[in-house]
Amino acid sequence: xxxxxxxxxxxxxxxxxxxxxxxxxxxxxxxxxxxxxxxxxxxxxxxxxxxxxxxxxxxxxxxxxxxxxxxxxxxxxxxxxxxxxxxxxxxxxxxxxxxxxxxxxxxxxxxxxxxxxxxxxxxxxxxxxxxxxxxxxxxxxxxxxxxxxxxxxxxxxxxxxxxxxxxxxxxxxxxxxxxxxxxxxxxxxxxxxxxxxxxxxxxxxxxxxxxxxxxxxxxxxxxxxxxxxxxxxxxxxxxxxxxxxxxxxxxxxxxxxxxxxxxxxxxxxxxxxxxxxxxxxxxxxxxxxxxxxxxxxxxxxxxxxxxxxxxxxxxxx
Numbered sequence: 001x002x003x004x005x006x007x008x009x010x011x012x013x014x015x016x017x018x019x020x021x022x023x024x025x026x027x028x029x030x031x032x033x034x035x036x037x038x039x040x041x042x043x044x045x046x047x048x049x050x051x052x053x054x055x056x057x058x059x060x061x062x063x064x065x066x067x068x069x070x071x072x073x074x075x076x077x078x079x080x081x082x083x084x085x086x087x088x089x090x091x092x093x094x095x096x097x098x099x100x101x102x103x104x105x106x107x108x109x110x111x112x113x114x115x116x117x118x119x120x121x122x123x124x125x126x127x128x129x130x131x132x133x134x135x136x137x138x139x140x141x142x143x144x145x146x147x148x149x150x151x152x153x154x155x156x157x158x159x160x161x162x163x164x165x166x167x168x169x170x171x172x173x174x175x176x177x178x179x180x181x182x183x184x185x186x187x188x189x190x191x192x193x194x195x196x197x198x199x200x201x202x203x204x205x206x207x208x209x210x211x212x213x214x215x216x217x218x219x220x221x222x223x224x225x226x227x228x229x230x231x232x233x234x235x236x237x238x239x240x241x242x243x244x245x246x247x248x249x250x251x252x253x254x255x256x257x258x259x260x261x262x263x264x265x266x267x268x269x270x271x272x273x274x275x276x277x278x279x280x281x282x283x284x285x286x287x288x289x290x291x292x293x294x295x296x297x298x299x300x301x302x303x304x305x306x307x308x309x310x311x312x313x314x315x316x317x
Contacts, residue, residue, distance in 0.1 A: 008035050019045045020069045025062065033057055046070060050153060060157055068150045070142060254307040261303060262296070269294065 009031045013023045019042050026034075034040065037056035039048055045066060053063040 012040055015040065015042050015045065018042050021065060025065060030058060030062060050149070064150050064154060068146050070146050254304065257307065258300060258303055262300060265299070
């Protein structure tokens with residue numbers, strides 16, 4: 001790298017530091033822009049304007065950083081340039097003349113600032129409190145104006161930036177909306193076709209299922225009819241068999257009961273007759289209940305009629 005370029009950048013860093021700027025914020029390219037625009041000394045930086053710094057293609061943040069520091073440059077006595085002007089009654093020294101009227105390029109003036117700082121501190125007498133207060137008031141007024149201008153510039157820059165950003169976002173949103181509309185139209189068509197296809201498939205399935213269910217139901221109906229016919233025949237045969245069995249059983253029971261009842265009645269009659277004869281010696285019981293007068297044939301017929309009527313009159317489960 002060129003030694004002169006390194007020397008120029010180092011001189012600018014010294015000037016910026018004396019001006020009160022944060023040297024760390026300035027990159028090499030920013031230092032080169034300041035040097036090419038002749039902002040290479042404290043005096044040049046003090047006289048710089050926003051328009052000039054912007055024309056030097058300096059970033060807006062550095063333009064604000066330099067502009068808000070106007071009137072803050074401190075000399076070896078602790079006063080700003082305005083404080084030194086307020087103390088105009090003080091005798092001028094050779095060091096002061098060397099700083100304010102140094103001939104030649106701007107970088108030579110920057111070198112003289114660092115070289116003459118110590119003589120200035122030794123040559124100037126103490127500054128009065130009134131002069132110091134007046135200088136501080138002027139610095140405050142200057143700083144207020146500078147800060148106001150800086151804020152107005154920042155507001156204008158931010159307004160333009162925000163406006164451009166919002167316009168860009170609006171354009172982006174419009175493009176996104178158009179894209180979404182196209183996607184929605186495509187999706188609508190796709191969904192419509194899909195639903196129509198599903199509807200056709202369901203119709204075919206319904207027709208197939210209807211035929212299948214109809215055939216299944218017809219088959220089940222035929223099967224049930226055959227089962228009903230088979231069950232009717234089976235039940236009929238079973239009932240007929242049960243009726244025949246029951247009839248034979250009842251006949252046997254009737255015959256058995258007729259004989260049993262007849263024998264029982266005959267035994268009871270004989271027993272009763274013997275009992276009555278023994279109890280009534282005068283044979284009045286025999287005359288009153290003559291066993292020989294019982295028509296046993298009629299009694300058997302009546303009992304048979306009774307047995308035949310019992311199954312029809314009594315509910316048998």
